[in-house]
Amino acid sequence: MKTVTVIVGSAREGSINLKLARAIEKLAAGRLAFKFVAIDDLPMYNDDLWRDTPAAVTAFKAEIAAAEAVLFVTPEYNRTIPPLLNNALAWASKPYGQNAWVGKPAAVIGTTPGAIGTAIAQSHLRYIATVLDMVVLGQPEVYFQTKPGLIDDTFDVTDDTTRSFLEAFVAKFATFLDRVEVRETQAA
Numbered sequence: 001m002k003t004v005t006v007i008v009g010s011a012r013e014g015s016i017n018l019k020l021a022r023a024i025e026k027l028a029a030g031r032l033a034f035k036f037v038a039i040d041d042l043p044m045y046n047d048d049l050w051r052d053t054p055a056a057v058t059a060f061k062a063e064i065a066a067a068e069a070v071l072f073v074t075p076e077y078n079r080t081i082p083p084l085l086n087n088a089l090a091w092a093s094k095p096y097g098q099n100a101w102v103g104k105p106a107a108v109i110g111t112t113p114g115a116i117g118t119a120i121a122q123s124h125l126r127y128i129a130t131v132l133d134m135v136v137l138g139q140p141e142v143y144f145q146t147k148p149g150l151i152d153d154t155f156d157v158t159d160d161t162t163r164s165f166l167e168a169f170v171a172k173f174a175t176f177l178d179r180v181e182v183r184e185t186q187a188a
């Protein structure tokens with residue numbers, strides 16, 4: 001069974017993106033293992049910090065380097081990805097020539113209370129992921145509008161249609177991961 005490294009672009013305790021990630025973890029049980037990796041202990045990106053690399057950065061880069069697959073669950077902030085997530089993307093992409101994201105199979109999903117369900121943030125994130133040389137799942141897109149009670153406190157999806165939709169995402173992602181090999185080569 002493949003292990004998916006999950007990166008949630010929100011550090012909020014009550015994050016709806018974390019809740020969505022947990023619901024998908026539950027739907028994927030037995031098919032994919034999920035490993036949640038924190039990004040809120042990373043300092044703000046600064047090239048100078050490589051001189052004495054912070055432990056959190058070393059640990060995060062090692063997690064990404066070892067990842068078989070990555071699932072990004074992103075909020076949308078001002079029609080793009082949150083700074084927290086952008087910061088994590090930057091750290092693992094550097095220093096020059098040591099981009100840990102290279103060749104990682106990845107999927108991008110996210111949720112907001114609003115109707116667009118992070119569509120614009122996801123579009124930006126797919127672009128960045130491609131630039132970082134990840135291999136990104138194209139379909140199905142998951143623009144998830146959070147509504148009260150749709151995911152309950154035990155991370156069960158309460159609506160049949162929504163659950164089927166998310167199960168279809170899990171199935172497609174699992175098939176994608178069976179087909180796409182992690183490339184070890186570093187970008188030129």
Ligand code: FNR
Binds near residue numbers: 010018078116
């Ligand atoms: C938001 N929110 C938001 N929502 C949206 O659909 N499009 C957007 O552009 C924005 N912009 C935005 C900017 C900032 C600074 C904040 C704090 C929030 C609302 C956002 O979707 C909502 O707060 C979610 O609950 C954030 O996700 P988590 O933290 O619950 O996972």
